Amino acid sequence: MPNSLINLQPLSQPPNQADLLLTHEAIHSFVHRTPVMRNHSLNVMASCSLHFKCENFQRIGAFKMRGAVSAALRLTEEERSQGLATHSSGNHAQAVALTAKLLNIPAHIVMPHDAPKVKVAAVEGYGASITYCENTPAEREKTLKKVVAKTGAAFIHPFNDYGVIAGQATAAMELIEDVEAALDIVMAPVGGGGLMAGTALAARYFSLQAVAWGAEPRKVDDAARSLQSGKIEVNETNFTVADGLRTNLGERTFEVIHKRVPKILVVSEEEIVHAMRQIWERMKIIIEPSCAVPFAAVLRYPEMFEGKEVGIILTGGNVDVDKLPF
Amino acid sequence: MPNSLINLQPLSQPPNQADLLLTHEAIHSFVHRTPVMRNHSLNVMASCSLHFKCENFQRIGAFKMRGAVSAALRLTEEERSQGLATHSSGNHAQAVALTAKLLNIPAHIVMPHDAPKVKVAAVEGYGASITYCENTPAEREKTLKKVVAKTGAAFIHPFNDYGVIAGQATAAMELIEDVEAALDIVMAPVGGGGLMAGTALAARYFSLQAVAWGAEPRKVDDAARSLQSGKIEVNETNFTVADGLRTNLGERTFEVIHKRVPKILVVSEEEIVHAMRQIWERMKIIIEPSCAVPFAAVLRYPEMFEGKEVGIILTGGNVDVDKLPF
Incomplete structure (x- = not known):
């Protein structure tokens, strides 16, 4: 940090x-x-x-690293202490994982079970927990909600x-x-x-x-x-x-x-x-x-x-x- | 220039x-x-x-551009005015061709007739004249000697x-x-x-x-x-x-x-x-x-x-x- x-x-x-x-x-x-x-x-x-x-x-x-850090720094210290969460199989997943690592807080990433191994390895390399789901938008959202409910982590949206x-x-x-x-x-x-x-x-x-x-x-x-x-x-x-x-x-x-x-x-x-x-x-x-x-x-x-x-x-x-x- | x-x-x-x-x-x-x-x-x-x-x-x-320019600038103005010559199918050919272009003098490049088209195109793009030869060291040397004898161009060795x-x-x-x-x-x-x-x-x-x-x-x-x-x-x-x-x-x-x-x-x-x-x-x-x-x-x-x-x-x-x- x-x-x-x-x-x-x-x-x-x-x-x-x-x-x-x-x-x-x-x-x-x-x-x-x-x-x-x-x-x-x-x-x-x-x-x-x-x-x-x-x-x-x-x-x-x-560039996704910029948005992830900007969003994470807007959380209160209490919110942030519960960690960050998102669903992504791409650059945003890595951005959230590295942001959490730099802030010394947990990251919970929902990824489709068929995500490329190299992307999974990169996210794991930053110390994030990965939860796998079926590769449909509905399943990703559902799994993310479960992860957020269980961990209290703050969802970082990839763009909106x-x-x-x-x-x-x-x-x-x-x-x-x-x-x-x-x-x-x-x-x-x-x-x-x-x-x-x-x-x-x-x-x-x-x-x-x-x-x-x-x-x-x-x-x-x-x-x-x-x-x-x-x-x-x-x-x-x-x-x-x-x-x-x-x-x-x-x-x-x-x-x-x-x-x-x-x-x-x-x-x-x-x-x-x-x-x-x-x-x-x-x-x-x-x-x-x-x-x-x-x-x-x-x-x-x-x-x-x-x-x-x-x-x-x-x-x-x-x-x-x-x-x-x- | x-x-x-x-x-x-x-x-x-x-x-x-x-x-x-x-x-x-x-x-x-x-x-x-x-x-x-x-x-x-x-x-x-x-x-x-x-x-x-x-x-x-x-x-x-x-990096070959550095050596080609350094060698060309050591020629007398008279030598240089006859142009530069070399044999190469690689980066040195492009370096000599661009050096000559920047000095506003001719470049004569000997290339094997089976050189990759992209390399030939790059050398041509700098305005050099290309002479093709068989792809053996002996043929390259022989062709280069002929080109130098005919044009009076100065040979720029790729390294020695x-x-x-x-x-x-x-x-x-x-x-x-x-x-x-x-x-x-x-x-x-x-x-x-x-x-x-x-x-x-x-x-x-x-x-x-x-x-x-x-x-x-x-x-x-x-x-x-x-x-x-x-x-x-x-x-x-x-x-x-x-x-x-x-x-x-x-x-x-x-x-x-x-x-x-x-x-x-x-x-x-x-x-x-x-x-x-x-x-x-x-x-x-x-x-x-x-x-x-x-x-x-x-x-x-x-x-x-x-x-x-x-x-x-x-x-x-x-x-x-x-x-x-x-």
Whole structure:
């Protein structure tokens, strides 16, 4: 645990500028300040000036660490002492497990019994207790409720929580601060919307001119359709190579995104894999397919980006190198 | 071309401290100052403190750019005006091609007709002329001689050249400068020996205590055997996943390595692939198999490294993602 623990107030509405500054101050000793990387070849390819915020180098290999810490620090000491709980088979599970370890409290993670062994091992490696369940949303929720009832642990939602949104916002805050140029556009991929909502708030409060745009696989374009219809739309399939983006928006993330994100661009599976490959080959960094979605959109809609200063959050680097899409 | 071109003197003996300082000053506007990265999980795994110099983020994706520029800047203006030439199907070809492009002079590259298309395309992308030949050492040399005779271009040797050695030394110079701790050991993989010789000279002149150790695949352990016998030994096979390390030492690299490198550790193919995978999965960066050899040695001989401050040059990131060893 970092030496001086800063407690944060619970949020009953979207974080404002002061909330975000306090959040960044509170979480910074728990997370890495990840680098912003640039690449000449990709700039030429995209006819714009790209700035990549490398959350693939974040602790646990993804930005999710920011939101988990931000949410945990908003619990009272008494709540926190009972531990943290969540259901996830992905990066959020690792984020909650490591957050609990750093706070020296228990973590209880509900995972489907068929979760990849490497993910299970990572969560176990942080000392979390795992409860297995059937791999359906209903069973996960039911099992989580049981675990929470039994342990008294606090549920940390993966995205639909203002505290989580405030934590995810800190990635774009650092990006905006670290780029010398004034960004025109800041982009994030959209899954449950925690990162997108946070990115939009960071752009609103810490950039003079940047707009926050989202990007989504066409196969799971619930957020793009939600923006158009003005209500939360849901995905009818979850088939996409960008496995971090299959989730639908929640009420709280939709509230922020609807108000503050003017545009969500959609791209095909082929475009995602192509963009991912370009980033691997040119930048020599490992990113998850989900991260490649905003860059895929830059390549797909060049007229929107030409000559602009564009920031992109690279969300994570946890891929199974035995199962690459190329 | 950078605004102010600094010409360097030819070297008729191994570079000394002043030569290395001048080299670094002259080449720095042609190359990236690559970051030094650290990783907590790998430190725990290796029971030592590791500092990775990320030349996979270098221009052309490998440290070879340093040596090529250093050699080219030692030519007279008249020599240089005729262009640069080399034979290579790998990173050195790209390094010479880009160096020539930046100096606004021609590049003539001899490549085997069965060289990977992606490598050919990269060299063509820098505007170099390619001459194809049969894929044997004799044919390459013969074709190169013809090209040099016809064009008057200056041959830039991939490693057996004091100017190239001086350029490669700058990677370890930056590593030593950028690491706050006093390094105990600086490691490089050994192919033709240009990087190893340069690393040893950098340790000698810019570190109070660091020793320079090499690492080699057991399958092509010519340098380790050369150290023992006191003369240049050659490899009987070139089968290793670390395709950048198949070359034998040259007289000039051996001269430096024999004098200044006390130890070259050897590792198995399995150990190389395992180490490469750990770096990919934990650090989220793409490295060539050759780069993984020093880290494989750290894992193979833990008693030599326990508790030490260890610098490792990650040499490059140009891998074919369709043909990974895992």
